[in-house]
Amino acid sequence: MSHEEHIQDSGFAGSFNGDRIFKGITLGFAFSVILVLLLMVAGMAHESLPALRQFGWKFVSGSDWDAVQGNFGALPFIWGSIVSSLLALAVATPLSVGTALFITELAPRKLGGAIASLVELLAAIPSVIYGLWGVLVMAPWLQQTVEPFLMEHFGFLPFFRGAPYGVGMLAAVFIIMIMIIPIVTSITKEVLLAVPLSQKEAAIALGATKWEMIRMAVLPYGRSGILGAVILGLGRAIGETMAVTMVIGNTPQISLSLLAPAYTMPSVIANEFAEASSKLHSAALMEIGLILLVITLIINIAARLLIWGVTRQQSSGGRK
Amino acid sequence: MTTKIKIEDLNVYFRETHAVKNVSLDIPQNRVTAIIGPSGCGKSTILRSINRMHDMIPTARVTGRIILDSTDIYDRTSSPVLIRRRVGMVFQKPNPFPAMTIYDNVIAGYKLSGRLNRADADEIVESSLKRVALWDEVKDRLRRNAMDLSGGQQQRLCIARTIAVKPDVILMDEPASALDPLSTLKIEELIEELKDKYTIVIVTHNMQQAARVSDNTAFFYLGELVEAGGTRKIFTNPEKKQTEDYITGRFG
Numbered sequence: 001m002s003h004e005e006h007i008q009d010s011g012f013a014g015s016f017n018g019d020r021i022f023k024g025i026t027l028g029f030a031f032s033v034i035l036v037l038l039l040m041v042a043g044m045a046h047e048s049l050p051a052l053r054q055f056g057w058k059f060v061s062g063s064d065w066d067a068v069q070g071n072f073g074a075l076p077f078i079w080g081s082i083v084s085s086l087l088a089l090a091v092a093t094p095l096s097v098g099t100a101l102f103i104t105e106l107a108p109r110k111l112g113g114a115i116a117s118l119v120e121l122l123a124a125i126p127s128v129i130y131g132l133w134g135v136l137v138m139a140p141w142l143q144q145t146v147e148p149f150l151m152e153h154f155g156f157l158p159f160f161r162g163a164p165y166g167v168g169m170l171a172a173v174f175i176i177m178i179m180i181i182p183i184v185t186s187i188t189k190e191v192l193l194a195v196p197l198s199q200k201e202a203a204i205a206l207g208a209t210k211w212e213m214i215r216m217a218v219l220p221y222g223r224s225g226i227l228g229a230v231i232l233g234l235g236r237a238i239g240e241t242m243a244v245t246m247v248i249g250n251t252p253q254i255s256l257s258l259l260a261p262a263y264t265m266p267s268v269i270a271n272e273f274a275e276a277s278s279k280l281h282s283a284a285l286m287e288i289g290l291i292l293l294v295i296t297l298i299i300n301i302a303a304r305l306l307i308w309g310v311t312r313q314q315s316s317g318g319r320k
Numbered sequence: 321m322t323t324k325i326k327i328e329d330l331n332v333y334f335r336e337t338h339a340v341k342n343v344s345l346d347i348p349q350n351r352v353t354a355i356i357g358p359s360g361c362g363k364s365t366i367l368r369s370i371n372r373m374h375d376m377i378p379t380a381r382v383t384g385r386i387i388l389d390s391t392d393i394y395d396r397t398s399s400p401v402l403i404r405r406r407v408g409m410v411f412q413k414p415n416p417f418p419a420m421t422i423y424d425n426v427i428a429g430y431k432l433s434g435r436l437n438r439a440d441a442d443e444i445v446e447s448s449l450k451r452v453a454l455w456d457e458v459k460d461r462l463r464r465n466a467m468d469l470s471g472g473q474q475q476r477l478c479i480a481r482t483i484a485v486k487p488d489v490i491l492m493d494e495p496a497s498a499l500d501p502l503s504t505l506k507i508e509e510l511i512e513e514l515k516d517k518y519t520i521v522i523v524t525h526n527m528q529q530a531a532r533v534s535d536n537t538a539f540f541y542l543g544e545l546v547e548a549g550g551t552r553k554i555f556t557n558p559e560k561k562q563t564e565d566y567i568t569g570r571f572g
Contacts, residue, residue: 198411206481216432217417
């Protein structure tokens with residue numbers, strides 16, 4: 001019996017029941033999503049119990065990772081993930097905000113539209129392709145051109161010491177940067193498009209130039225939304241696995257030098273899960289996964305809150 | 321009576337739409353000139369021509385001349401930025417900058433003209449806010465966010481922000497249409513007080529308002545100027561039938 005027949009048969013009561021059933025089913029779907037997340041956290045926590053029991057807090061402060069001796073400290077991976085992501089973000093943010101400003105405020109409409117679609121196309125490229133390009137094209141270029149240059153001119157800084165490997169922290173930063181620019185740019189673009197015309201007109205009417213208008217009306221209005229975009233980019237950066245694994249050098253060490261190889265949390269999981277024969281080893285990998293999950297959750301919640309803040313500002317303060 | 325702004329053969333097009341047709345109008349100095357007419361008659365479009373706001377719209381095209389004092393603001397050598405510092409604008413809905421304090425809102429435009437020291441800024445904020453009769457209401461909370469103010473206060477803040485730049489002309493695009501009657505009254509009183517120092521052009525669809533606040537009135541219909549003259553004459557003894565029909569409420 002179709003839904004419409006049902007309504008005709010039993011009048012209002014029928015439609016009411018239909019709605020109730022429909023609501024119940026969709027509610028079930030919605031809760032199943034939350035349930036999956038909870039089960040995942042619980043499952044990972046359970047699986048990582050051996051490592052949690054054995055090492056406690058030393059797991060996150062220790063920097064020795066030795067599967068043979070059964071010694072597991074995750075600090076090099078946490079360090080590698082956080083440093084590579086933050087550096088990439090620091091470079092990607094001005095580039096993305098600048099691109100978004102060009103698309104929304106400065107470019108002729110057609111050119112802006114074309115650039116916007118190209119940027120979004122970048123986001124659709126599978127990360128293994130970025131990795132392959134990184135390892136075959138970018139890493140040799142870094143090794144032969146960029147790194148020797150940095151060592152020669154900035155070698156007095158601890159960040160540019162050591163040998164030019166090509167693969168390493170610098171390569172990871174470059175790859176992550178390229179990969180998060182599309183997402184940060186397109187969200188920032190949406191945020192900037194949401195700035196009401198009346199705000200821009202207010203600045204223009206005061207005798208502001210285009211740049212002054214951007215500084216006075218556009219950026220302040222969009223600041224929390226842009227921050228949200230940046231944090232979503234950070235979430236993407238920290239979870240990026242394939243491309244980073246291919247270019248970072250996969251060496252669990254903590255070095256100030258950007259030229260040195262490093263290792264990230266997703267990379268070590270991807271590299272070692274298949275050969276983790278001992279219970280403790282797989283528990284340690286599981287615990288790294290748990291830490292990564294918690295970090296990404298925190299980042300995403302922060303982004304949600306910021307974006308929620310900006311929409312609230314727009315509905316109360318933005319009635320113009 | 322000196323003419324402050326002389327509009328000559330003004331035409332404004334948006335793509336193929338001919339929004340303002342061959343308008344010529346003199347706007348006298350230190351007077352309030354009201355622009356009235358039914359919706360879509362081009363009154364806002366004319367107002368926005370006077371400070372080159374149409375420059376923001378790529379599809380807009382303006383021909384003719386608008387002479388402010390002795391400079392043609394549409395001359396190739398005229399800078400829209402400098403013109404807008406001389407011709408300020410107040411919009412229909414109050415649009416203070418939501419991320420700024422009351423103080424920073426007032427000084428926002430003035431800051432653009434160059435560096436200024438703290439004492440000057442304080443002075444300008446105080447005198448501008450006093451000019452719009454907002455000082456007593458906000459002097460204890462200048463560092464609070466501008467969005468904490470009521471709609472009427474926000475609009476007076478926007479007028480203060482405009483006069484802080486020290487313009488000669490203030491354009492007002494239905495400045496009270498989003499406000500309650502009491503706030504409207506305050507804005508109207510303010511317009512009366514401002515005209516000793518500024519030339520004011522106000523667009524309004526409220527005929528009583530035009531009659532109350534303006535010295536001169538120009539009536540537009542379908543992008544054309546139908547009739548312009550002293551407000552008293554336009555409202556009591558108009559020359560054109562169309563004008564009479566509109567002000568007596570027979571259409572529009």
